[in-house]
Amino acid sequence: MAFAITLMIIGMVVCCTNNILASAWDEPAQVIHVGGKVLCQDCSKGWNEWVNGDKPIKGAKVSLTCMDKRSKVVYYTSDKTDELGQYDMTVNKYIYGKELDIKGCYVRLVSSPDNVCNILTNFGGGQSGFKLTYPTSVYRGLIKYMVTPFYYTTPMCDMPDTDNYDSEAKDPKRQGQGQGGYY
Numbered sequence: 001m002a003f004a005i006t007l008m009i010i011g012m013v014v015c016c017t018n019n020i021l022a023s024a025w026d027e028p029a030q031v032i033h034v035g036g037k038v039l040c041q042d043c044s045k046g047w048n049e050w051v052n053g054d055k056p057i058k059g060a061k062v063s064l065t066c067m068d069k070r071s072k073v074v075y076y077t078s079d080k081t082d083e084l085g086q087y088d089m090t091v092n093k094y095i096y097g098k099e100l101d102i103k104g105c106y107v108r109l110v111s112s113p114d115n116v117c118n119i120l121t122n123f124g125g126g127q128s129g130f131k132l133t134y135p136t137s138v139y140r141g142l143i144k145y146m147v148t149p150f151y152y153t154t155p156m157c158d159m160p161d162t163d164n165y166d167s168e169a170k171d172p173k174r175q176g177q178g179q180g181g182y183y
Contacts, residue, residue, distance in 0.1 A: 030092065030093055030094070030141075031090050031091060031092055031093060031143075032090075032091045032092075032093055032100075032102065032135075032143045032144075032145065033088060033089070033090055033091075033142070033143065033144040033145070034064055034088070034089045034105075034107060034132065034144075034145045034147065035086065035087060035088040035089070035145070035146055035147065036086070036087060036107065036146060036147030036148065037056065037085045037086050037149045038056070038057050038060040038062060038081050038085050038087070038109065038112075038126075038149070038150045038151075038152070039054040039056055039057065039085055039149050039150070039151050039152075040056075040057050040112075040114060040117035040152050040153070040154075041054045041121070041123070041151045041153050041157075042117065042153065042154050042157065043153060043154070043156070043157035044154065044156050044157065054149075054151065055085075056081070056083070056084050056085025056086070057081060057085050057112055057113070057114050057152060058081060058082065058083045058085065058113070059080050059081060059112075059113040060080065060081045060085070060087075060109070060110075060111065060112045060113065060114075060152070061079070061080050061109075061110040061112075062078060062079055062080075062081070062087050062089075062107060062108070062109060062150070063076065063107070063108055063110045064078070064079075064091065064105060064107050065105065065106050065108070065129075066095075066100055066101070066102075066105040066106075067104040067105075067106075068101065068104060069101070069104070074095060074098075074100070074104075075091065075095050075100060075105075077089055077091065078110060093143075102132050102145075103131075103132065103133060105131070105132045106129035106130060106132070107129065107130045107132065107147050108125070108126060108127065108129040108150075109126040109127060109150050109152070114152065116154055117152045117153060117154055118152055118155075119152060119153045119154065119155055119157070120152060121150075121151045121152060121153050123149075123150070123151040124147070124148035124149055124150050124151065125148070125150075126150030126151060126152075130147050130148065130150075132145050132147075
């Protein structure tokens, strides 16, 4: 009889422990991690040095902006990179009692403390913003988004923006009137 009671107590303990472990495994993450790197790429070097010679920027500022469905900012934070050029932002999944819609979040470059390498580039979406879509790691309550590396470059490598070339409009109704008309 004592053996049966002991077995029953052991069975109850094992069953309760398994339920606790299962609930801990299924517990949703309360925070989200967003990480990546910021590097300097110098185009004045030779091809091999340019492709393989990127160096990390310590103290570069990166921001995370989250919007709601009405395109209103609901969350903003920023972080600075360490000596390896890496950043890791921790974001609460619930802001003011509502779940943050990660698909409305963008990571972008803000500033570089480097006196030489401080021109924003759009490699990896650093200037326009990298949109978070799918996490790269989901493991036991940890959700992490790894962003592709962002790059700054030197003023010597800065290309002028020719897409917005400001010339006079050529209106076909104004033929022969002033400069820039059609002929």
